[in-house]
Structure formats: structure tokens, C-alpha cells
Amino acid sequence: MPRVLAIDDDRTVHHLVSKVLGDRGVTVTSAFTAQDGLDEIERDPPDAVLLDVMLPDISGLEAVKLIRERDPRLPVIFVTAAESSDTAIEAMKHGAFDYLQKPIDLARLEELVDQAIESRRLANVKVAMHTLLKPDESGDAFIGRCAPMQEVFKSIGRVAPQDVPVLVRGESGTGKELVARALFQHGARSGGPFLAVNCAALSETLLESELFGHEKGSFTGAHERRIGKFEQCHGGTIFLDEVGDMSPLVQSKVLRLLQEQRFERVGGNQTIETDVRVISATNRDLEEMCEEGEFRLDLMYRLNGYTVYLPALSERGDDRILLLQHFLARFNRELGMEVQGIAPDALERLLAYDWPGNVREMQSVVKQSLLHCSGPVLLASALPTDIGPPIARRSSQGAPRQTAAPHESSQSPEPNRASQNGAADGFDHFVTGRLSDPSGDLYAEALTHMERRLLTAVLTHTGGNQSEASRILGITRGSLRNKIRGNGIQIGQTIDVAPSAGATEPVATAESGDDDE
Numbered sequence: 001m002p003r004v005l006a007i008d009d010d011r012t013v014h015h016l017v018s019k020v021l022g023d024r025g026v027t028v029t030s031a032f033t034a035q036d037g038l039d040e041i042e043r044d045p046p047d048a049v050l051l052d053v054m055l056p057d058i059s060g061l062e063a064v065k066l067i068r069e070r071d072p073r074l075p076v077i078f079v080t081a082a083e084s085s086d087t088a089i090e091a092m093k094h095g096a097f098d099y100l101q102k103p104i105d106l107a108r109l110e111e112l113v114d115q116a117i118e119s120r121r122l123a124n125v126k127v128a129m130h131t132l133l134k135p136d137e138s139g140d141a142f143i144g145r146c147a148p149m150q151e152v153f154k155s156i157g158r159v160a161p162q163d164v165p166v167l168v169r170g171e172s173g174t175g176k177e178l179v180a181r182a183l184f185q186h187g188a189r190s191g192g193p194f195l196a197v198n199c200a201a202l203s204e205t206l207l208e209s210e211l212f213g214h215e216k217g218s219f220t221g222a223h224e225r226r227i228g229k230f231e232q233c234h235g236g237t238i239f240l241d242e243v244g245d246m247s248p249l250v251q252s253k254v255l256r257l258l259q260e261q262r263f264e265r266v267g268g269n270q271t272i273e274t275d276v277r278v279i280s281a282t283n284r285d286l287e288e289m290c291e292e293g294e295f296r297l298d299l300m301y302r303l304n305g306y307t308v309y310l311p312a313l314s315e316r317g318d319d320r321i322l323l324l325q326h327f328l329a330r331f332n333r334e335l336g337m338e339v340q341g342i343a344p345d346a347l348e349r350l351l352a353y354d355w356p357g358n359v360r361e362m363q364s365v366v367k368q369s370l371l372h373c374s375g376p377v378l379l380a381s382a383l384p385t386d387i388g389p390p391i392a393r394r395s396s397q398g399a400p401r402q403t404a405a406p407h408e409s410s411q412s413p414e415p416n417r418a419s420q421n422g423a424a425d426g427f428d429h430f431v432t433g434r435l436s437d438p439s440g441d442l443y444a445e446a447l448t449h450m451e452r453r454l455l456t457a458v459l460t461h462t463g464g465n466q467s468e469a470s471r472i473l474g475i476t477r478g479s480l481r482n483k484i485r486g487n488g489i490q491i492g493q494t495i496d497v498a499p500s501a502g503a504t505e506p507v508a509t510a511e512s513g514d515d516d517e
């Protein structure tokens with residue numbers, strides 16, 4: 001259970017904080033002087049500290065320096081009276097996590113404490129890279145025995161001690177945050193702070209202010225000066241998650257920071273120097289974004305001092321079994337259950353599934369399935385419906401064919417050829433139709449039409465397996481995913497174009513090979 005130490009000489013604050021945080025499952029320990037607080041930190045380090053600025057023995061600013069000497073990564077949230085906010089800002093320059101003003105806004109208290117506890121977890125919980133299952137090891141297990149994961153672990157070992165920016169790439173849920181934390185923990189700055197910012201979670205203005213800080217009055221709502229993460233993180237490591245989602249303005253400011261290690265707060269003239277190592281992550285196709293002018297090429301090069309690629313879960317072979325065993329053991333422990341194994345037909349389904357949400361999805365599927373289990377073995381009936389039998393195919397007449405595992409489908413070229421011929425015929429019909437009623441935009445319409453046809457045909461051929469489809473098409477999985485989304489293609493029992501996306505053509509079920517135009 002997370003634990004917060006509140007250092008304040010006011011008993012009512014302790015009472016309030018214990019009540020509010022206690023309701024959220026956070027234990028609160030009280031100290032009434034800075035010295036008591038420092039002793040408590042030495043005795044039993046908490047996950048975060050709430051620190052009053054006005055203490056009977058020493059000032060809060062002095063106290064934050066002493067706390068940082070003992071534990072530089074312990075998040076300290078200042079609690080100040082409105083008139084002492086300058087001190088709180090000063091404290092943030094010395095590495096405090098954030099500050100709250102009295103009277104305490106309870107929603108903000110909860111929000112900041114949650115963030116501080118998460119920040120502590122990210123920096124402190126060890127990421128243990130395993131090639132074998134070691135159930136008793138503490139920390140967050142990072143499991144990988146297949147060759148591509150071995151490469152990932154080697155890359156981490158190779159690049160962590162170098163002070164270069166690292167870009168971590170991979171689909172959502174593949175473990176990019178684990179890589180970033182492992183890089184930090186094995187890096188030369190592991191004694192310093194580690195702060196994470198999700199660039200997709202904030203609007204442009206808020207992200208700019210979160211990263212670079214702002215001066216009082218620089219925009220509506222900027223009531224006080226704010227110290228940004230780059231300034232706070234001096235000497236440490238910053239993790240920019242979802243870096244592909246930064247707006248052009250924020251991109252150009254981050255670029256300058258990487259080039260010169262200096263910046264100005266929003267609305268400020270003072271140039272501030274900082275020394276941070278930047279680790280970033282994205283699941284987006286940055287090259288394609290650069291081509292489309294959505295991401296700065298020079299920034300991509302700067303972020304990318306070294307790249308770590310995480311393979312999709314469907315490309316990790318028997319690691320999937322290791323991970324299933326790992327999550328089974330973990331959730332048995334956490335849920336107090338004793339499910340000893342996975343039934344063969346359930347395992348077959350789990351291995352045939354494509355895992356578009358990767359390891360995160362597998363984690364949640366195992367947990368959900370365990371909750372549906374009543375015996376000692378996880379049966380197929382306990383699996384969520386998405387992990388259904390492998391995708392059913394239909395013959396060229398549209399009748400369901402024998403169910404096949406996705407990889408088997410590549411060995412049956414005949415229906416596929418029929419489908420391609422169908423697509424060609426459909427294309428002729430499409431062009432003929434449009435020629436009789438020209439829209440003046442036929443070139444673009446025809447390309448869209450062909451792209452949808454191509455994608456539905458290839459996805460049908462691979463039984464919905466996107467890794468295999470991207471290999472056949474010669475494009476990245478990220479690019480394929482964007483195209484699937486952009487074209488409104490739905491992957492279910494059949495591969496369909498959503499009615500709204502297919503406004504220029506009727507709904508297509510390409511695998512049937514039918515000419516449905």
C-alpha cells in the first residue's frame with residue numbers, strides 16, 4: 001500500500017489528509033517537525049512527502065534540501081499559504097515535485113499525490129529483465145527470451161550508460177515504459193530524478209507549460225510562476241512518452257532544448273540552462289509523419305541518438321507462453337487464486353490471437369479470464385469473446401470455410417487469387433460507374449478504392465494477422481494500422497469496410513471474393 005509522510009505542525013491538516021488519502025488506500029504517517037520527518041524518512045522511506053513551508057524548527061526550503069540529500073528521488077509536495085508561494089517555487093527549482101496552496105483543494109491533493117506516487121514507482125521499482133521466469137524476484141518483471149527481445153535487452157545494456165538521447169519505438173502495450181525505466185535505472189544518472197510526461201495527455205498550452213514552466217500572467221489561468229519538468233529535472237532523466245503527439249510549437253522548443261540545453265519559460269525572457277537526458281517513446285510512424293510535415297525531421301534525428309525497437313507481441317514466438325505463465329502466476333498471487341494451468345484449447349486460441357494491444361492486452365485478458373475461472377484450469381469458456389476461435393473464412397461463394405489459424409492461411413493461395421480477380425472486376429465496375437456520373441475527383445477516389453480493396457484482400461489472406469499483412473505489403477505495422485484506421489476497415493470474423501468509411505462504395509467483404517459493387 002503506498003505511504004505518504006505529512007510534515008506539518010497543524011493537526012487539522014494531518015486529520016484532513018489522513019481522511020482523504022486513507023479513503024484512496026494511501027497510508028499517511030504524520031510528523032510535526034522537520035526533524036521528525038527527516039528521522040522518519042531515514043527509518044522507513046515513504047513514497048511521497050507533503051511538506052509544510054512554515055515549520056517550527058527549520059524552513060521548508062531548508063527541509064527540502066535535507067530531504068533531497070537523503071533521497072534525491074523522493075517526491076516532495078509543498079503545502080504553502082498563498083503568500084509563501086515564492087518559497088514553493090524556489091523549492092521546485094531545487095527539485096520539489098509540486099506545491100499546493102492552503103486551504104487545500106482536496107481534488108488537487110488527490111491528483112498530485114497520485115502523480116507523486118506514480119513518479120516514485122517509475123523511478124524506484126526495479127525493472128528486472130528476465131530470460132527465464134523468476135516468480136519470486138521483486139520489481140517489475142520484463143520478460144523476453146526470443147531473439148528480438150534479447151536484442152532489446154542488449155541494446156539497453158549497451159546504451160544505458162551512454163548519455164545519449166534514446167528513442168523507444170514499438171506498438172502500444174509492448175513495454176516502452178519498461179525500457180525507459182530500465183535505461184534510467186542502468187544509466188549514469190540513476191541517482192538523479194526521473195520524470196515522465198505523457199505528451200498526448202495534455203493540450204499544447206498545458207504541455208508547453210508542463211515541460212518548460214511559465215511566468216505569472218503569461219496566459220489566462222497562469223496565476224503564479226510555474227517551474228517546468230525540464231528545469232525540475234536538472235541532472236536527471238526525463239521520459240517523453242507519446243512524443244509523436246507534440247504540436248509543432250512544442251516540437252521546436254524541445255529541439256532547441258536538445259541542441260542547446262537551454263530554454264525560456266512560457267512568457268519569460270530569462271534563459272535557463274538545464275542538463276537532462278531525454279528518453280522518448282512513440283508508437284507512431286515518425287518517418288511517415290516527417291514526410292507528411294507533421295513531425296520535424298531534425299527533432300527526430302536529435303531524439304534518436306539511439307533507437308530501441310520493441311517487437312509486437314505476435315512476433316515474439318514462445319515468449320507468449322512465458323508471458324501467459326508469468327501473468328497467470330502473478331494474478332493467482334494477487335487475486336488469491338490457484339489456477340494451475342491453461343487448457344490446450346484455450347492455449348490454442350490464445351496463441352492464434354493477434355494481440356493488437358500487445359502485452360498490456362494479454363495482461364488484462366489473463367486477469368479477466370482468471371476472474372471467470374471456477375476450477376483449477378483456465379478453460380476456453382473463461383476467455384473473453386474477442387479471443388474467439390481463429391477467424392472463420394468463407395469460400396469464394398461466400399460459404400464459411402473450415403476455420404484456420406492465421407499462419408495457415410498463407411498456404412492456400414487459390415481463394416486469394418479469386419479475391420484478387422474479384423477486386424479487379426470490381427475496380428472496372430467502379431470506374432465504369434464513375435465515368436457515367438463523373439465527380440471531378442476520380443483519381444483520388446480510385447486510389448482510395450484500390451487501397452481499401454488491397455488492404456481487405458491482404459488482411460483476409462492473413463486471417464486478420466497484421467504483422468503478416470504488413471510484411472506482404474512491405475509497409476510498417478504502424479503504417480498499416482494507420483491505413484486500416486483511415487480506411488475504416490474492421491477486423492472481425494470477416495474483414496469489412498465500415499459503412500461510414502465506404503461511402504463511395506458499398507460495404508465490402510473482400511474475403512468472399514464477391515463482386516459487391
Ligand SMILES: Nc1ncnc2c1ncn2[C@@H]1O[C@H](COP(=O)(O)OP(=O)(O)OP(=O)(O)O)[C@@H](O)[C@H]1O
Binds near residue numbers: 140142170178179323
Ligand atoms: N516483456 C514484458 N514482460 C512483462 N510485462 C510486460 C512486458 N512488456 C510489457 N509488460 C507490461 O505490459 C504493460 C504495458 O507496458 P508499457 O506501459 O511499458 O507499454 P507501452 O509500450 O509504454 O504502451 P503505450 O504505448 O500504450 O504507452 C505494463 O503493465 C508492463 O509492465
